[in-house]
Amino acid sequence: MTDPAPETGPRGTGPFDPPGVEWTHVSPRLVTARLLSTGITLAVPAVGVIVLLVLFPHWWQWLVLGLLALLGLWAAVLVPRQVRAIGYAERDDDLLIRQGIMFRTLVVVPYGRMQYVDVQAGPLARKLRIATVQLHTASASTDATIDGLEPAEAERLRDRLASRGEARLAGL
Structure with a gap:
């Protein structure tokens, strides 16, 4: 009987932590x-x-x-x-969103698949000065939402993702 492969490796090598990715965390x-x-x-x-x-x-x-x-x-x-487990990273061709402690999730959204980007903030979120960025893609099942962003960061991310999405879509 052979030993199973280790489930965790050095930082930056697992499926939820690709090498060379700098994660941005949400607001506390x-x-x-x-x-x-x-x-x-x-x-x-x-x-x-x-x-x-x-x-x-x-x-x-x-x-x-x-x-x-x-x-x-x-x-x-x-x-x-x-909340500490939530993070996102912008790469050249896609956006990575990870979350979860026990049940971890990594969502990869190619910029060319984005249709539009929403920024939302309810009354409590506005009082606490946070916002949510939601990405809408061609797939209805994609859960691409980043909660707890500073409003300025949410606005910057929305504009950047929208422009990258348009650029990638125009290249098709």
Whole structure:
């Protein structure tokens, strides 16, 4: 029986870290946005359980509150790591987007396949001064989104990707 090949090699040699690629990371303010969103999502059922606890006290309500607290603690530990794992890199012919800790994803978007580029920012994102860049390609299944960019960087990236996409498309 032969030994399996090692799953991890030196930095810059794995499928999620191509050699010679300099990754740009997103703003750490994305952690705040995701934690606030998670906190609001967990607070809604917690308030409902607290109202039930005041009106009709029962032991299982404490169990549900404890579970919600554990979920909030888990999010507080996990979200910063998830945000640090998000990165993108512009190469000569394509854009690389990677994310994930346990389930890693690397999306490669050739500039010539881009149809248009969106920049989005909801009320919370605008308050935290972050934006999302979404790439639309010929493939409907491509998940090419970069969350948590500074607005100036999102604008620069949008303009650069749009011009590179037009240049590559014109060459076809």
